[in-house]
Amino acid sequence: xxxxxxxxxxxxxxxxxxxxxxxxxxxxxxxxxxxxxxxxxxxxxxxxxxxxxxxxxxxxxxxxxxxxxxxxxxxxxxxxxxxxxxxxxxxxxxxxxxxxxxxxxxxxxxxxxxxxxxxxxxxxxxxxxxxxxxxxxxxxxxxxxxxxxxxxxxxxxxxxxxxxxxxxxxxxxxxxxxxxxxxxxxxxxxxxxxxxxxxxxxxxxxxxxxxxxxxxxxxxxxxxxxxxxxxxxxxxxxxxxxxxxxxxxxxxxxxxxxxxxxxxxxxxxxxxxxxxxxxxxxxxxxxxxxxxxxxxxxxxxxxxxxxxxxxxxxxxxxxxxxxxxxxxxxxxxxxxxxxxxxxxxxxxxxxxxxxxxxxxxxxxx
Numbered sequence: 001x002x003x004x005x006x007x008x009x010x011x012x013x014x015x016x017x018x019x020x021x022x023x024x025x026x027x028x029x030x031x032x033x034x035x036x037x038x039x040x041x042x043x044x045x046x047x048x049x050x051x052x053x054x055x056x057x058x059x060x061x062x063x064x065x066x067x068x069x070x071x072x073x074x075x076x077x078x079x080x081x082x083x084x085x086x087x088x089x090x091x092x093x094x095x096x097x098x099x100x101x102x103x104x105x106x107x108x109x110x111x112x113x114x115x116x117x118x119x120x121x122x123x124x125x126x127x128x129x130x131x132x133x134x135x136x137x138x139x140x141x142x143x144x145x146x147x148x149x150x151x152x153x154x155x156x157x158x159x160x161x162x163x164x165x166x167x168x169x170x171x172x173x174x175x176x177x178x179x180x181x182x183x184x185x186x187x188x189x190x191x192x193x194x195x196x197x198x199x200x201x202x203x204x205x206x207x208x209x210x211x212x213x214x215x216x217x218x219x220x221x222x223x224x225x226x227x228x229x230x231x232x233x234x235x236x237x238x239x240x241x242x243x244x245x246x247x248x249x250x251x252x253x254x255x256x257x258x259x260x261x262x263x264x265x266x267x268x269x270x271x272x273x274x275x276x277x278x279x280x281x282x283x284x285x286x287x288x289x290x291x292x293x294x295x296x297x298x299x300x301x302x303x304x305x306x307x308x309x310x311x312x313x314x315x316x317x318x319x320x321x322x323x324x325x326x327x328x329x330x331x332x333x334x335x336x337x338x339x340x341x342x343x344x345x346x347x348x349x350x351x352x353x354x355x356x357x358x359x360x361x362x363x364x365x
Contacts, residue, residue, distance in 0.1 A: 066306045067101075068099060068101045069128075070128060071103070071104055072101060072130065073130065074092045074095075074103050074296075075119050075131045076132045078107065078109050078116070080229060081227075081230075082199065082247070083228055083249030087132070087327065088107075090326045090327055091296065091317070092104070095313060099313055112202040114148060114150075118149055123299075125301035127298065127307065127309075133152075133294070133295050133297045135292045139152070139346060139350045140203075140204060140353045144357050154300065157297060157300050157302055158346060159339050159342070160295055160336060160342050162332075164291050164333050165271075166269075167205070167266040167267070168255065168262055168274065168277070169265070170244050170260045171183065171241075171243045172234075174241050177261075178263070179278070180263050184216050184217075187219070191218070194242075197234060198225065200226060202362075204290075206222060208266065223242070231244050243263070248265075249330035249332055252274060252329075262277045264285075266288055268289055273329070318334060
């Protein structure tokens, strides 16, 4: 036997088989083939099961572990320099820290936020574009505009509310009043002298002006601006006898600095940042008692895995001391909720403010 044959026999045939006859080899060979086929089928079955299990595990892991793949956008549908912009930047910073990913604020003012909504709706619904939502955007626009491009219940997935604030009734320096009753008396005596600014047609500040006129008998002339920031700048500049229902986020620093007059607060309690400023109710005007909230939404088509991660991280950011302190400094009371809670609030407020808008005849064509 040559070396090649000895090598073949040593590898493929056990030593005990060399003494057996041809029949024995045949019997053992048949059994081995049958056993081999059974083992092969078993191995194949295990491989299929393992592959299916791995695919399921991978899918579950992907759903649990969604993470942004590029810089995210937070669309603020108001002008830079206003309360919405300031709050949006706090939210963006909190989310960026939680996600370990940049969150870029983009201000898109116009049509009381409608243009900003359109920017978000045109973006891919992949979790990388968020919208700063607020009371008038989701609960008032659909009621007062004859046409809007979105339905806040159908087209948005709510992630959560971040804060709630009273509105501060402020006036330019030339307004001859230091309280709400004094201003009502002055406006009734000389109605042509006083104007009421808002952050835009259909804005919450516009609604409050209409409510103020209807419930006090004043006849303020409404002057719509392209955002709260520009309106506040005209009050600071004292270009005319202007008043404004401003968010606390925009008003606090200006009132404290003496650049505008604080006349009253619309909420049920005084602002922690302006404790010396009485509420409307304390001043005898009991039926203007409204507050304003901010939250985050994404397009309804956003994958559930992405929305779940964003909701969780927004809630975590909202409960961090630094985040809460930053909002409080703007006069916005931290108010972290779930996405489901915000969705319910949107539906409730939509019904509430639609009814108020109808009652004061507020309609934007």
